[in-house]
Amino acid sequence: MLTRDGARVATLANVNLLSEIQPILDLRADGIGLYRTEIAYLVRDALPGEDELTELYKNFLALARDIPVTVRTLDAGSDKFIDYLHTAREDNPALGLRSIRLTLRHPGILRGQLRALLRAAAGRRNVRLMFPMISSLDEFRAAKALCEECRAEIERETGLPCGLDTGMMVELPAAAELAPAFAREAAFFSIGTNDFIQHMLAVDRANVGVMDYFTPHAPAVLRALKRVADAAADAGIECSVCGEMGHDPRFIPFFLGIGIRALSVEVHSLPTVHRVVSRLTLAEARAYADALLGADTIAETQALLRDFTA
Numbered sequence: 001m002l003t004r005d006g007a008r009v010a011t012l013a014n015v016n017l018l019s020e021i022q023p024i025l026d027l028r029a030d031g032i033g034l035y036r037t038e039i040a041y042l043v044r045d046a047l048p049g050e051d052e053l054t055e056l057y058k059n060f061l062a063l064a065r066d067i068p069v070t071v072r073t074l075d076a077g078s079d080k081f082i083d084y085l086h087t088a089r090e091d092n093p094a095l096g097l098r099s100i101r102l103t104l105r106h107p108g109i110l111r112g113q114l115r116a117l118l119r120a121a122a123g124r125r126n127v128r129l130m131f132p133m134i135s136s137l138d139e140f141r142a143a144k145a146l147c148e149e150c151r152a153e154i155e156r157e158t159g160l161p162c163g164l165d166t167g168m169m170v171e172l173p174a175a176a177e178l179a180p181a182f183a184r185e186a187a188f189f190s191i192g193t194n195d196f197i198q199h200m201l202a203v204d205r206a207n208v209g210v211m212d213y214f215t216p217h218a219p220a221v222l223r224a225l226k227r228v229a230d231a232a233a234d235a236g237i238e239c240s241v242c243g244e245m246g247h248d249p250r251f252i253p254f255f256l257g258i259g260i261r262a263l264s265v266e267v268h269s270l271p272t273v274h275r276v277v278s279r280l281t282l283a284e285a286r287a288y289a290d291a292l293l294g295a296d297t298i299a300e301t302q303a304l305l306r307d308f309t310a
């Protein structure tokens with residue numbers, strides 16, 4: 001997709017269910033920017049085995065044909081509670097043993113998933129892997145090391161090359177703070193704005209009682225997003241957005257203005273993203289982003305927000 005002045009923006013789709021893939025192809029998305037693999041775990045009542053997952057991922061890749069895909073490893077816990085994985089009751093599940101923490105604590109789970117994905121993707125290009133809820137470089141390195149072990153095993157077993165580019169989700173203030181260091185080791189960033197806002201502002205994304213605190217336009221959020229985009233640009237890696245802010249016509253120009261050139265959205269939002277991107281110029285997007293970044297209060301950014309579909 002091109003902006004009005006000819007800049008290329010990748011419009012990607014988020015996939016929860018395989019049935020969403022054909023509509024994504026029909027709408028000519030440039031790729032799948034987030035495959036939420038936890039759904040397959042959520043709908044089962046026991047941990048799927050490696051062979052079962054390999055079949056599922058082969059189906060997924062066959063349906064996606066040759067468009068680039070980014071697969072996220074299991075992001076279980078909190079709003080994606082899986083009872084057979086979570087036995088201990090936690091007072092603060094959003095801050096608990098979830099996501100990459102859970103799968104590194106029980107590496108057999110991550111190993112089974114990585115081996116299945118590597119087996120399914122062996123010999124294919126255009127498949128990337130990302131880890132969710134990364135909070136430290138140590139954790140990212142541990143996840144990558146496990147992936148590397150699995151890669152070596154699968155190459156030995158199949159005789160096929162099966163390396164995957166490995167990136168990370170930026171969903172935590174700690175990742176934003178350390179973005180330049182992460183950008184030296186990650187193949188790409190994908191910003192999960194749903195969790196990013198939750199953790200930047202300490203506001204539960206699922207609690208309607210504090211919904212008015214869930215403000216994507218909070219200056220702290222916008223400036224942190226800019227720092228992440230800058231760190232990616234400085235390191236020459238792609239930075240996409242896969243959280244819900246990415247389909248909001250008030251924020252698409254902001255993202256383009258801070259240098260982001262890939263947006264991954266739910267399938268039904270692809271037409272909106274296409275419409276907004278095609279109407280914008282980068283000069284307009286940069287001026288809009290600069291104005292938002294110059295404001296210190298939520299009231300000021302709120303007053304500056306414009307719906308670019310109008």
Ligand code: PEP
Nearest residue numbers: 192193194195242243244
């Ligand atoms: C996010 O947090 O923005 C994200 C894309 O991941 P999920 O919504 O699946 O937590």
Ligand code: MG
Nearest residue numbers: 171192194195
């Ligand atoms: Mg998330």
